Amino acid sequence: MLKIGTALRIGTVHVDPPLVLAPMAGVTDRDFRLLVRRIGGVGLVTMEFISSRGLVNGEKRIVDLMHFSEEERPISIQIYGSDADTMASAAREVERRGSDVCDINMGCPANKILKGCAGAALMRDLKAAEKIIVAVRRAISIPLTVKFRLGLDDDRRNYLELGRVCEANGVDAVALHARTARQKFSGEAEWRQIAELKEVLSIPVIGNGDVNTPEDAVRMLGQTGCDGVMVGRGATRNPWLFRQIATRLSDGEISQPSWEQRRDLILDHFRTVIEREERKMAFYKLKNFTGLYSKGLPNGLSLRRQIHGLPHPESFLEAIERFFEDLIPRAA
Ligand SMILES: Cc1cc2nc3c(=O)[nH]c(=O)nc-3n(C[C@H](O)[C@H](O)[C@H](O)COP(=O)(O)O)c2cc1C
CATH class of the missing domain: 1.10.1200 (Non-ribosomal Peptide Synthetase Peptidyl Carrier Protein; Chain A)
Incomplete structure (x- = not known):
């Protein structure tokens, strides 16, 4: 069906079109995911990030977040945390609840998360990151992905090393938000680095950052050779964006919502x-x-x-x- 961009496979999960709704805390809840799914064009939706500790402790607020419906599939559930055993137990719970994919957050730059040595803080300590990846990989048989940034800051851009750690330890695909944690959302995402990651890895690479129009998605696929495109904020301003991108990828005529x-x-x-x-x-x-x-x-x-x-x-x-x-x- 697609003219450009190959179909994306994450382990056994077929992501077609190769377009992924980014995890966004406070945004990609059940209602928003369903709304995007019903409009169409999205290949995989991701839940808001889930605290591994909260999940393992059975906190009601966290457990409530975990509900999803069959209509949303395929769905990915993202977990975060700093302790390998807790992350492994949380991943087991993600699998038990029937998620299609489990994703590990290694890119969140929020202070609260960094202080707990989770999210992007794991890019400061690739040994700790590896320990988590190994433990989670052993714990589950569903496809596993890791989402990360370029590094903590400009002096510590170790996304290629982390990508290699992922590949060596059985991760099925990675997603790169092409900014450093220090940048948070400022400046422009550096798509060139997505191309570099794609060059060094043989597992699928999903590009992320600043895709706001169908043309952006086509450019990202073309310029970086990435296997899939992940979209966050663009989809909140325009929930029709995935459908429009999918239409553009199959050379169709794009319509604007009235x-x-x-x-x-x-x-x-x-x-x-x-x-x-x-x-x-x-x-x-x-x-x-x-x-x-x-x-x-x-x-x-x-x-x-x-x-x-x-x-x-x-x-x-x-x-x-x-x-x-x-x-x-x-x-x-
Ligand atoms: C409100 C908000 C919440 C976010 N929450 C998460 C999250 O829970 N986990 C995560 O990995 N990234 C999170 N992100 C980052 C996005 O997944 C994505 O990487 C980032 O927005 C860049 O993509 P975009 O330019 O398409 O928005 C969040 C971003 C926003 C704006």
Whole structure:
């Protein structure tokens, strides 16, 4: 079906199209993953990252996050932590719950995670990273991936070494967010380094960072030779992005969603949030997603300003309706 970009296989899992929804804490929850799946074009969706310790201790909040539906498959669950035995137990639980893929986070730059010597902190200590990879690989038989960055900072760019450690220890694919941890999200992702990683590894390499349009995805595949493209923030601004990329990859005609389609998607999503979540969490999610969905929309800032004073979750629905009334031309 695809004209460019080979199909992506992660162990036994076929990722077709070779497009992956990036793990995003507070974003890629069950509702958002389903929404992206239903629009189509995504080959693999990833859950928000899961604390290995929280999972092993059976913390309710963590266990609740782990629910997914058959419709989301194939799905990858990402775990983080610094202790190899705990990570292995968490990975076993990920497998037991029927995830298609288990992913290890070695790229998170948040201070809270770094202090616990997890996430990108593991790039400071490749022996510790290797110990975790070996323990998790032994613990599970489902495909295993590792997601990491270029390194901790410009002086410590050891993504090629970490890639080799992954390959040598039975990891099925790696994903590279082509920035250092120090950069967090600043500057531009350096796709050249994705090409370098691809050159030294024979397992699949998934490129990540700054893919915001179908053209970006085509350029990343072409310039780096990567096996798959992972998209994060671009999909929150435009949940149709995967479908558009898939269409571009098969040489089809790309269509833009209408204002009505955008409005209906947001309203459907928000109704589900209001129905499912308790009030405090509903407020948090509605604010967060209003911010994400309205980025780049005409007058989006005025909507973002309004939401701080909204009295109850249902008032988000009214605010969204009003916002789109100004954008949708009225029938004559
Ligand atoms: C709100 C937010 C939450 C994120 N949470 C995670 C996470 O839980 N695990 C992870 O590996 N990366 C996380 N990331 C990083 C993304 O997976 C991705 O690597 C990054 O956003 C770059 O891709 P993009 O330019 O397509 O957004 C997060 C990014 C954002 C914006």
